[in-house]
Amino acid sequence: MQKLEKKGDDFDRTLPTYERATLRERILHIGFGAFARAFLTTILDETLDGTGEPENRDWGMVAVRLNSGVEDLDALERDDCRHWVLAADDESTEVRRVDAVVATCHPLRDGLAALLGRFTRPELAIVSLTITEKGYCTRDGRLDPGNAGIVRDLATPQAPGTAIGVIVEGLRLRRAAGLAGLTVLSCDNLPENGHVCRAAVLDFARARDEGLAAWIEANVSFPCTMVDRIVPALDADGRDMLARAGIAADAGIVCEPFRQWVVEDYFAAGRPDFSLAGVQFVSDVRPFEEMKLRMLNGSHTFLACLGQLAGLSTIAECVGDPLLRAAARGLMLEEQAPTLSLPDEHDLDAYADALLARFSNSRLKHRTSQIATDTSQKLPQRLLAPIRRHLAAGTPWPRLALGVAGWLAFCRGKDEAGNALALNDPLAGRITEIVAGNTDGPAYVRAMLGLEAVFPADLAANADFVSLVEAAYLELRREGVRATLARLADAPRSPA
Structure with missing residues (x-):
């Protein structure tokens, strides 16, 4: 790793060394908030920095928000989609610039077609999620047909507003384009998150079209994951830490140094070699x-x-x-x-x-x-x-x-x-x-x-x-x- 000169309170700032120009839009991340910034993008960034295999060096991410967060994505764009992660405990402080995000998308800013169109890009291989428990619109592990967002999306399925509706419509477009399946990767804290996500997506798809549901079942994988990193909401103390490191508040996030990601190794269209960043792949999470x-x-x-x-x-x-x-x-x-x-x-x-x-x-x-x-x-x-x-x-x-x-x-x-x-x-x-x-x-x-x-x-x-x-x-x-x-x-x- 390269290191920048010391800034502010003598914090070393680490820069990635991979060629950013080689990145393509291979991961679409829905729910790009504080946790995604501090966890998934950091792991992807370190993976890209650690690999010597050409086929593992093009995994760029598109950051997506569906409802709020336009201003956050605008700020990210102003910084060329780069952001900083400051990991701190009572013993140490580590600061890293993350370059793995290559674009942002918000349907309220860019239009829904811009988001859905990304599902028809052949290079897209993973749709990852940090949408919180309520974002899956489920009850007792299945899609909740009475959820207000689901009711709206089923009434106008080609203009979805929920993450589940967006995924199903995106997969419908991908199928219509004759493209292969991909992986939907939940990174939320709920039991058997991949199974819950799969059930919600398939239930929604069946309500639209049994043929679409069958295609998703045969071509799309939903591995379960366990994620662990404490990422508090950015408050005045966090902003002060960023300022002392020479980082603008809208360009950084503060978290703990510890992280753990355990993932079931079921990927329909390939994956980065996340093990280079310490990820543990298992058959049952x-x-x-x-x-x-x-x-x-x-x-x-x-x-x-x-x-x-x-x-x-x-x-x-x-x-x-x-x-x-x-x-x-x-x-x-x-x-x-x-x-x-x-x-x-x-x-x-x-x-x-x-x-x-x-x-x-x-x-x-x-x-x-x-x-x-x-x-x-x-x-x-x-x-x-x-x-x-x-x-x-x-x-x-x-x-x-x-x-x-x-x-x-x-x-x-x-x-x-x-x-x-x-x-x-x-x-x-x-x-x-x-x-x-x-x-x-x-x-x-x-x-x-x-x-x-x-x-x-x-x-x-x-x-x-x-x-x-x-x-x-x-x-x-x-x-x-x-x-x-x-x-x-x-x-x-x-x-x-």
Whole structure:
């Protein structure tokens, strides 16, 4: 790697060395936000820099947004589609310029035809996605036919607005042009993301044309992936770090140094040799994604909800509190780890300690409010799935119950000091109605557990589930976060 001279606070700035002129539009990335900038483009950039094979040196990316984000793409264009990634923890700072993006596209700026036309380019091989859980428009792992965006797209399928509608129309055009299939690569935090994406795309395609659905099923691959890198929303502290490195705020993103990408190696039209950048290819990603979703993401949700109730604004502040830190570690090792099926060589104690070290990174200011966004979409895979395992096994799950109770308390919109908490959630309207219609207590808990979009009917009807969540909620409201955690810490452990 080449290094620029030191800038600002003596940060070394790393430049890629590959020939950018050789890049073609081979990857179309939908949902080009902070995570895509800090994760996927960085891995692609390092892959291009590390390969000596000519066929691996032309993998350029097109950055796509569908709704908001025109200004972000305009700023990227002004910098010749280059951006900077600043990876920082309490020990070090690494700064890299990323050159792998070769173009941007937004249907509101460039027209829908400009986006859909890219699907008919023979060199396109991968459509990658970071559209968040709600972007898949699914319910119970299948396309939700009642989703407002899906209803609109099926009414006007050649003018789609959702990512699923865009993919299906793009694949229809690709098929009509006589081109081969490609890979749709989900990089979102949801269980078996490739399977969920495949189900949504095929359900939408079948609603349009059975022949199109059959072609997609035969020619398009949907590998599952597990992605891991903490990328907080860029705040004043992040902008200050970028400024001290000599980087404009709209040209950079701040993240942690750690990253991990595990990918099922099923690519219909080839792929870059991502292993050059440390990517692990496997035949089944499920054990890895369950480990990450439950131990990392589950503890994140636990800390975000309880931390906000206690008046803590960042994850680093949460794990700086001895009670919250101990509770998060106990959640990981005593309640989440027993629900996993991993090869024996995985040291989950070491993994938990490494996660807590990452959470302690005070330079990122990872906001509890950001992590709590869309929790109704995240709760089923992060907390409810392991609860089901414990219910079936008859094993204890007090911290998981407290995590669910913490979200129910958070949804009432006030922390323990009476300060307002923002509810940024697809179900915010319905939750607000439940809060307004029920006094705080058992009736409110039961009404919230009746939200079938979050709590499946069989779980909400399970007496053990309801009683344990209700008990945790009532204690939390009566005693407060820290007293409840202190009681948990003092409680005798059940025998293994």
